[in-house]
Amino acid sequence: MKRQPQIGWLADGRRFHLQDGPIDLIVEAHGSETNLRVAYQAAVRRFTGLLDELCDELALLRQAADPQRCSLRGIVARRMHAAVAPFAAEHFITPMAAVAGSVAEEILGAMVQENSLDRAYVNNGGDIALHLADSEQFTVGLMDRPDQFGLMRTMNIHASDPSRGVATSGCHGRSFSFGIADAVTVLARTASQADAAATIIANAVDLPGHPAIVRCPAAELQPDSDLGARPVTRDVGRLEQSEIAAALEAGAGKARALLASGLIEGASLHLQGETRVIALKKFDAKLPHLVRAVGTENAIHA
Amino acid sequence: MLTDATAATGDKIRCDACPVMCYIKPGAAGACDRYANHDGQLVRVDPHIVLERTVSHGGRLVPFQAGGDWDGKIVHEPDVFVTAIGAGTTYPDYKPAPFIVSSQIDGVDMVTVVTEGIFSYCGVKVKIDTDRFLGPETATVRVQGEAVGHVTTSEYGSQMLSLGGVHHLTGGSKKEGRVTCDTLMDLSNCKPVELVIDGGASVVVQAGYAPIVNGVAEERMRVGCGSATIGMFAKQWHGKVDEVVVVDDHITGVLSEHQAGKILDIPDTGIKMKGRRSTPGRYFQVAEPGTGWGGTRISDPLSVLGPFDPKVARPGMTMLMVSTTGEHAAYYELDEALKPIEKKMPADLKLSVERIQENCEPALCTVLFMGGAGGSLRAGVTDNPVRLTRSVKEALTRVTSGGAPVYVWPGGGITFMVDVTRLPAGAFGYVPTPALVAPIEFTLRLSDYAALGGHMDHVRPLASLKANPEARQVTPPQPSPGSRP
Numbered sequence: 085m086k087r088q089p090q091i092g093w094l095a096d097g098r099r100f101h102l103q104d105g106p107i108d109l110i111v112e113a114h115g116s117e118t119n120l121r122v123a124y125q126a127a128v129r130r131f132t133g134l135l136d137e138l139c140d141e142l143a144l145l146r147q148a149a150d151p152q153r154c155s156l157r158g159i160v161a162r163r164m165h166a167a168v169a170p171f172a173a174e175h176f177i178t179p180m181a182a183v184a185g186s187v188a189e190e191i192l193g194a195m196v197q198e199n200s201l202d203r204a205y206v207n208n209g210g211d212i213a214l215h216l217a218d219s220e221q222f223t224v225g226l227m228d229r230p231d232q233f234g235l236m237r238t239m240n241i242h243a244s245d246p247s248r249g250v251a252t253s254g255c256h257g258r259s260f261s262f263g264i265a266d267a268v269t270v271l272a273r274t275a276s277q278a279d280a281a282a283t284i285i286a287n288a289v290d291l292p293g294h295p296a297i298v299r300c301p302a303a304e305l306q307p308d309s310d311l312g313a314r315p316v317t318r319d320v321g322r323l324e325q326s327e328i329a330a331a332l333e334a335g336a337g338k339a340r341a342l343l344a345s346g347l348i349e350g351a352s353l354h355l356q357g358e359t360r361v362i363a364l365k366k367f368d369a370k371l372p373h374l375v376r377a378v379g380t381e382n383a384i385h386a
Numbered sequence: 387m388l389t390d391a392t393a394a395t396g397d398k399i400r401c402d403a404c405p406v407m408c409y410i411k412p413g414a415a416g417a418c419d420r421y422a423n424h425d426g427q428l429v430r431v432d433p434h435i436v437l438e439r440t441v442s443h444g445g446r447l448v449p450f451q452a453g454g455d456w457d458g459k460i461v462h463e464p465d466v467f468v469t470a471i472g473a474g475t476t477y478p479d480y481k482p483a484p485f486i487v488s489s490q491i492d493g494v495d496m497v498t499v500v501t502e503g504i505f506s507y508c509g510v511k512v513k514i515d516t517d518r519f520l521g522p523e524t525a526t527v528r529v530q531g532e533a534v535g536h537v538t539t540s541e542y543g544s545q546m547l548s549l550g551g552v553h554h555l556t557g558g559s560k561k562e563g564r565v566t567c568d569t570l571m572d573l574s575n576c577k578p579v580e581l582v583i584d585g586g587a588s589v590v591v592q593a594g595y596a597p598i599v600n601g602v603a604e605e606r607m608r609v610g611c612g613s614a615t616i617g618m619f620a621k622q623w624h625g626k627v628d629e630v631v632v633v634d635d636h637i638t639g640v641l642s643e644h645q646a647g648k649i650l651d652i653p654d655t656g657i658k659m660k661g662r663r664s665t666p667g668r669y670f671q672v673a674e675p676g677t678g679w680g681g682t683r684i685s686d687p688l689s690v691l692g693p694f695d696p697k698v699a700r701p702g703m704t705m706l707m708v709s710t711t712g713e714h715a716a717y718y719e720l721d722e723a724l725k726p727i728e729k730k731m732p733a734d735l736k737l738s739v740e741r742i743q744e745n746c747e748p749a750l751c752t753v754l755f756m757g758g759a760g761g762s763l764r765a766g767v768t769d770n771p772v773r774l775t776r777s778v779k780e781a782l783t784r785v786t787s788g789g790a791p792v793y794v795w796p797g798g799g800i801t802f803m804v805d806v807t808r809l810p811a812g813a814f815g816y817v818p819t820p821a822l823v824a825p826i827e828f829t830l831r832l833s834d835y836a837a838l839g840g841h842m843d844h845v846r847p848l849a850s851l852k853a854n855p856e857a858r859q860v861t862p863p864q865p866s867p868g869s870r871p
Contacts, residue, residue, distance in 0.1 A: 105404030106418035139405035258419060306417070307398055307409040321560070 089131050100124055104135045106258075107187055113195060113204035113215075123195040123204065130194035134160065134187065145179045146310035148172065160190050167276035170347055171284050178310040180259075184211035185251050185279025192275075206275075209258065211251040211282075213275035216243040224250055226269050226352060237352075241271070247349045249275035253282035254354075260302050260309065260316035264331055264355065265289035270339075271349040281348045289335030289353060296321030320356075328358045336360045399423050424812075508757035508822050509535070509550030510573050511803065514589060514597045515607035515749035517635060517681030517710055520545045521586020528582045532565040533558065537583055540636070543608045543710070547581070547591075549573070550822075570822050573753045574806045574814040587677065593753035594807045599677060606746035608710035612639035612680065613668045615710055615742065620646035622738050629655040629705040633672065633690060633714070635681030643667035655705070656698030656724075660690050680709035687716060694724040706735050712742030755787070755814070757822075758801040 089104035102109040109131070113123050137158045138145065145161055151172035154165040156179070163186040164179035171177050188206040192213040195204055203220040206213045214222055221242040241247055253259075254267040261283070268286040272278035291297060298319040302311035305318075323331070332355050339351040339362040353360040398409045401416045408416035415422040422429055514520065520537060521527075527535045527547055535549030554566040572579050578592035590598035597604045610618060612634030620641060623630050630641035641647040642655045644667025661672035672690040676683020684690065687707040694703075701722050708715040717735060718726035731739070790808030795801040806814075814822055 105406050106416070106420075136405050139407070142406065258417075305411075305414065307411060 089128075089135075091128055100127070102127065102131050102191070104131065107135060107184075108209055109188065109191060110207040111191065111195075111205070113201050114220075115199075115201035115204075119199050119201055122199050123201055126194045126197065126199065127191050127206075130191055134190065137161075138183070138187075145183070146308070147178060148176055149179055160186050163189065163276050167274070167280040170345075171280060175284060175287070176314070177280070177284065180310045181283040182276045182280040184208040185213065185249060185275035185277070188213035189249070189275045208275075211275055211279045212249065214241060214248045214250065216241070216248070218243055226252075226267070239271075245349070246273055247271040247278075248273060249278035251275060251278035251282040253279075253286035255286070255317040255320065259283075260305070260311055262287040262314065262316060263289040263335065264291065264297055264317055264320045265335060265353055266356065267352075267354045268335065268339075269352045269354075271351070272347065273349065277347060281342055281351075285335050285339050285342070285351055285353065288338035289331050289355060291323070291327055291331045294323075294327065296323060323356055325358075328356050331355055332358060332360045336362055397426050399426060399428055401428055403428070508570070508755065509548060510570055510806070511754045511756055512547040512549060512573065512591055513541075513750075513752045513754075514545045514547065514591065514604075515543060515747070515751070516545060516597055516599055516604045517543065517608050518599050518604070518677040519586065519635060519675030519681055519683065520547075520589055520599065521583030525586055526584045528584065529565050529569045529579060532562045534562075534566045534569045534581075537586070542611070549581075567822065570755075571814050574755050574809075574822065575812055576753075576807055591751045591753070593751055593805075595751060596749045597751045602677075604749035606711040606713060606743060607749045608634075608680075608746055610710065611637040612710055613637045613644065615639055615708075616641050616644045616667065617646045618745070619738055619742065620644070620650055620652075622741065623706065623735075624650045624652065626732070626734050626738075627706045627717075628653075628703045629657055631657070631659075631687070631690070631705065631707045632710060633680040633682060633684075633687050633707060634710045635673070635675045636670070637664065638669040638672045638680070638690065640667045640669065654698050655703055656695030657705075658692030658695060660692060679714045680711075687714070688718075688726055691726070694720060694726075696724060699724045706731075706738075708739055708742060710742075711746045712739045715739040753806045754803040755806050755822075756801070756803045 089102055092101050093099070094101050094110070098112060100111040102111065109127075111124070111127055113120055115123065138160060141156055141158055141161050144156060145164065149165055149168045149172040151169050154162055154169070156162050156165050161179065164182040167182035167186060168177045168179050185208065188208040188211055192204060192206040192215055195201065195206075196215050200217070201215060202217050203222060204215040205222060212224070216222065219242075221240050223238050223240050225238045241250075249272045250269065251272070252267050252269045253261060254265045255261040255263060256266065263286045265286045268282050268289065270278045270282040270285060272281055297317060298321075299315035300318050301313040302309040302316045303313050305316070332353050335353045336351075339348065339353065339360075342348045343350065343363050349363075351362045353362070398411050401408045401410055401421050403416075403421050404418065406417055408418075408421075410416045410421070410423040410428070412423045412426065523537055523539065525537045526533045527537060527549060534554050535547055535551070538546045538548045540546065550566055550570045555563050558566075569579055569581075573591065573593060576593045578590050578595070580588060580590045582588045587600050589600075608615075612632035614637075615632040615634075616630065616639035619630075623641060628642070630639075632639040638659065638661060640657060640659060642652050642657065645665075647667065659669045659672060661669040664670050673682035673684045675681060678684050679687055682690070699720060701720050701724065703720045705718045705720070705726060706715065707718065715731065715736075717729055717731035719729050721727050787802065787804040787809060790804050792802040792804040795803070
């Protein structure tokens with residue numbers, strides 16, 4: 085019997101929740117009732133079995149991507165590869181770096197394929213695929229630390245913008261990072277591209293050899309991690325302002341290069357309260373009054 | 387559930403919950419953060435549990451694959467997630483959400499975060515039933531030498547400690563944060579923790595068990611302060627003894643001077659108390675606090691007395707001295723020099739001491755986990771925080787934590803307290819931030835749900851979930867004795 089994903093509404097009755105194994109999707113669409121029904125049904129249909137499809141090729145997906153050629157078969161797997169391939173010549177990267185964004189993109193694609201929606205998003209643990217019809221827009225909130233509530237800022241993405249993908253990477257995440265960024269949020273044309281680029285930029289925010297940074301081989305944490313014995317960041321002690329600036333600059337340099345080559349539309353890098361924004365007028369379009377209530381508050385999910 | 391990667395040699399297990407088939411090290415979780423290796427056993431760490439409160443069974447915990455069957459409907463009422471749940475049940479979902487910010491907030495449609503997780507800065511309030519002096523108010527409470535909290539107020543036979551909070555979790559050294567986090571998690575998971583109080587005692591605290599103060603297990607919680615004890619037992623002493631002193635670190639009571647004695651026309655005895663008289667028959671500070679009689683540091687109760695007034699006292703007068711728990715008691719008669727001489731206690735007075743003991747409840751440590759939901763989220767997202775608070779509060783009928791009832795503190799936010807003994811075993815986790823992970827659920831009654839025009843035809847009876855092959859029966863935790871239901 086085919087394993088069924090968990091499907092349900094979140095408490096607000098507006099957001100749809102799809103979960104299977106490690107994949108958690110939050111989906112919300114706007115449009116006519118009939119079209120919404122069709123869209124959500126399409127999302128469920130496409131989601132069912134998607135994890136199995138990926139797992140069929142998991143071994144290959146966990147290997148360093150070949151920058152030239154792709155022997156993967158699945159459409160999502162191939163999208164993952166395509167997203168990481170531009171970085172594969174220069175960096176160690178596996179298609180897994182783009183899995184979240186690629187899945188989000190796939191589900192969104194299924195939703196809008198035969199169907200007109202005003203706007204929709206598929207949020208896969210912070211990696212988000214967007215659909216925007218004419219003159220629609222989304223407001224995306226950014227958080228640098230998931231353990232400290234409070235949006236750092238928000239940005240509006242308009243239908244006229246090229247970006248349809250948002251992704252965040254950092255060393256506090258569920259997936260491991262080589263870098264020390266609290267968060268790197270990237271806008272790109274697609275969610276899979278944003279996902280891969282966020283990984284690369286977050287890896288670049290680093291201070292190699294710094295004594296306050298605790299690293300540990302990924303395989304010691306997760307025996308079958310695609311990162312193998314490569315050291316991943318476990319903890320970052322307090323850094324000097326100059327060190328924070330240097331680490332952010334390393335990441336910002338990478339982000340500028342990706343922007344110049346058209347791989348991203350913009351990025352926002354965060355480390356210990358400091359932020360660098362690369363080429364994103366939208367990031368600054370709507371700065372909220374407060375940046376963060378310094379972590380004195382409790383935050384159980386509500 | 388992350389653990390630091392020490393070179394643990396324990397057995398990895400292969401998780402077969404989904405086709406990813408993660409190898410999971412002991413103490414670690416799989417890629418989904420839902421399943422973990424607990425001592426070689428694959429356990430679900432985000433149990434979707436339905437807590438069924440059946441009176442006949444005293445409640446049972448039945449795990450439940452959440453979500454139920456989606457019926458294809460587009461539903462906009464905010465309450466639909468309870469479709470699978472009957473009245474009086476709860477829906478604990480430990481699964482942290484990457485979707486923390488509700489979409490209504492000031493036009494923010496979604497939030498992008500690095501990860502998903504319940505990260506809570508929180509604390510525990512510990513109530514230690516003892517008369518013994520544990521340490522001065524505001525004294526630092528330490529574990530392994532690290533400051534994890536402080537002594538706070540003393541409330542009627544109990545000493546309160548306030549542990550954790552953000553200043554110890556993240557405000558101090560890394561070790562302080564880690565030790566605080568461990569302490570909070572252990573206490574919340576009903577494990578014993580030794581606390582050492584600056585300028586005070588060492589006390590082993592375990593939720594639902596008696597405190598162990600300086601190596602001695604406390605037995606009883608006092609029936610009341612010394613003065614209250616006089617009031618409660620005056621009638622029983624009347625005619626059997628001339629004077630009674632209930633020795634108490636806080637308010638020592640003297641029968642002949644006390645209002646209760648006056649009503650019974652008990653004559654003056656010429657007794658002279660040390661300490662500061664508060665009102666007739668009630669004395670503060672008769673001795674230094676300690677772990678002796680009635681929470682003082684005395685071992686000889688006569689040391690709280692001055693000489694008897696020779697104008698009033700007469701030889702042969704009898705006196706009972708007893709502590710607030712009846713744990714200590716002695717009987718005296720005045721000799722020719724009006725000096726109290728200890729004598730064998732008459733049987734009827736012995737009975738009254740036993741009665742005091744009997745009226746004392748067993749001394750316990752109780753641990754209330756305290757956390758807030760949506761604290762700075764409000765401040766961080768909107769300049770009209772109350773609107774967010776209300777929107778959250780109005781959406782809830784009942785808040786529970788791991789299925790246990792909670793007290794929601796009035797005012798802003800959703801700050802709640804829960805008796806940790808009422809949660810399923812191992813309900814609390816942590817993240818290396820460091821912060822604690824605690825469950826919280828919001829539930830609607832079926833009747834309310836129906837009144838709202840809910841989708842009654844989609845309500846699934848709890849019984850239909852029991853056939854679920856993944857169901858893991860969990861013995862429901864009983865509240866600690868003496869704790870309120």
